Amino acid sequence: MGQRPNVLTPEASPLDRFGYTVRDLRERRGLSLRGLAEATFCSYSKLWKWENAKRAPKYRSEVEQLDRVLNAQGLLIELWERIGTDDSPQGHVSVSGLHVSESSVDLAMAASQRATSDDEGIFVPARLRDGSVVFVALDRRAMLRGGMGLGAAAALGGGTPAAASSLPGLTRPARSASAYSGTPVEHFQRARRLLIDSDNLLGPGRAVAAARQHIEDIKQLRQDAKGADRHALMELQTQYAEFASWLYQDLGDFDSAQFWLDRAFQWSHTVGDVDLTSYVMARKAQLAGEMRDLVDVVDLAETAQRMARPRSRLAAVARTYESYGHALRGESTDSERAIDDVRNALDRVSGDTTPWGVWLNEQYVEVHRAQGLEVLGKHAEAAEVFTSAIKALPDGYHRDRGVYMARAAVAHAGAAAPDQAAAVGLQALTIANDTGSGRIVRELARLDKALVPWQRQPEVAEFRAHFDGTLAHES
Template identity: 50%
Template structure:
């Protein structure tokens, strides 16, 4: 998706005017960080999946950046929150003079120090410690982003977020926070679990970009709290840390950052062993198989799924979960017979499982979920009509709150329809998916739509297809 930028072919980049306005100042800082890392607009654009022409306009100060773009720059270039804090100051109305004064009096890591490679581990750290832009739906149905202070964020997420706020305080303040929690009778583990549920709900509505920093702050807070606990309490806190790390891995997986997803999923697997929770370990193994499937690694997907099924208790729900993800691995190997057998095996495990109402893992698994995974495998195997029918059926069964998942299924249905030669219907479904993709920022939706856009080139003169391609172009330019 990355186009050749103004500095991508040896052309002299346009001189910037950081003194002209706060937006020009921000654009100049974004270019400075990029140049320090030795990256062209095109190369950075490919890495963070943004249009390089749009990035160039932002760097020149000709267009305001979306929060997603600033977060992507900051994470990929290792700016440690500097660009995010600058952007938040601008959205809060800071003057150019105030920005300069703040830059001088409160210097963060300068671009000339501590070089960070684009793929370095620092790219998966929490980008901001001072605030967060959260999505809010207005009365007329639009989604806007409002910057909240820590205090407002704590109020918005509930008392559980107070634990995250404690994670970056000095040791004495952290100890006082722990003492306050104990004195009030608050249970930190219950608060963390409640906050995790809020984050999961917010993710499906708006996508993971806005909640990843909060999840990482919670993980840092849990590590602080572990220092004061022993025995069963400490093991329970390790279980909660495992759940947060797995959630962080899922958010990065949805963003398409598979390297970060692997990092957090591996961390979840390690802490599950420390917690001594065999069921949680089995669930993480199953999730690793799903991640391998998204990365189109068939051997890993099959082998890890078989390991997870082997660890699962007989007739457990987790055995069926693992078998479902392993089935897609066989599809990636283009083995039609084994794929069919594997899905029948998963359905049989599900039909004969002994549901444990006390187990929180894989509660979403039902025959509809297995069938939508089969539809995904149909698409890989070239059965495009079967895939489209499967996704259409899955969309009709989704609960109302599964906004992002609906977008994923719509996008995959549209791709299947296009591959089946149903261009007009594919364009109509693709437009629905595009709307959800813009709202949630889901890379899974965007990857499918990019594939759809390319496959529709042969029908570009069809009016409905032309409308879809125009909408795609506008969405790439907006990037918000």
């Protein structure tokens, strides 16, 4: 049973007025809250909080999208602006209370990300008073007004990208298929491949805004497309949604990653591509594993295997994620059996014609075996396997190399080799600064904690000082 909506008095506050107006406009247009969530690419829970004056939208781009969908003619933007900047959600680190140390992050990268939109938010790692490291959402413009340095900003330079133009009052023309050389599908397919390459080398911060904008553009094109063209655009929209989920996952924003995977899963059923749906389900298992969700990870992986073609590459991909799920649960035998099944299947699935999971190879499987060993407490063996897999990693996987290095460093620390852990951790930190990968930073936060017993050793102290320099700090 859903939550009961608040009875709002519009005159009580600007926030109440905004929530009241959103609900009124939605109901006048016959939209359910879930229908509005689908139309605006916002989560149901977020919209519920807005409508019930529990929280104001954080970013202007979200309000602009809501205003367009509800045809409010700028009314919602005006009401949102009256709320002011005092209504900060709980759990966020306040800008005025932040101290950020300088870091060696490339400032050009930060500038390019800042230029995406002055209203765009930023998702950064911060150290709390108790020494723990968490990811917090900050308003980019308020952050810069508050004098925050660029170290933490550039380290994870992503945020919720604006779907609309950054120029106030400028309306973008509707997308038209005749505007493209070749077909629109070919255009967006090429753009997606370029974004994937950019993500591998430079990280997600530069690709996430483009991916979300392309989803909007494809939706516009679908309005006039028919037949095979409409179907192809829907399939491409699904692929972009899965890619957007991956980008947010790497940024460390798991809520947005789950939201876009849910959209991809829903849209994949519209496409009717069994392989694509199976792949998205396997990705759900992977995300659950990264979130250390002990309840869902194995169930999702097993479901993906049932959905996949028998003895297919996608079944092996899902079995890989199942192995890690068993490791998280402490089920060593089941984990090792699953990963052995995948290793034995590699030759068989190498000829699979599906475009999904083509990266499944011996190095990928070995990395996941090492990841499971580390979780199971077999640190020395995990570190050895990580090191061998990293050496065999092909060129062009700059960010992934950093993720694996960070995990190897954690394994070295677990094996009581602090000097080696700190040295490998510093290399991973360099890649984190290059790419803005939240996955690397999360692993390095684990390393930072694991190295506390050796914090007086010079190598360890050097790593911890450099890592600390990339973080925002709670005052």
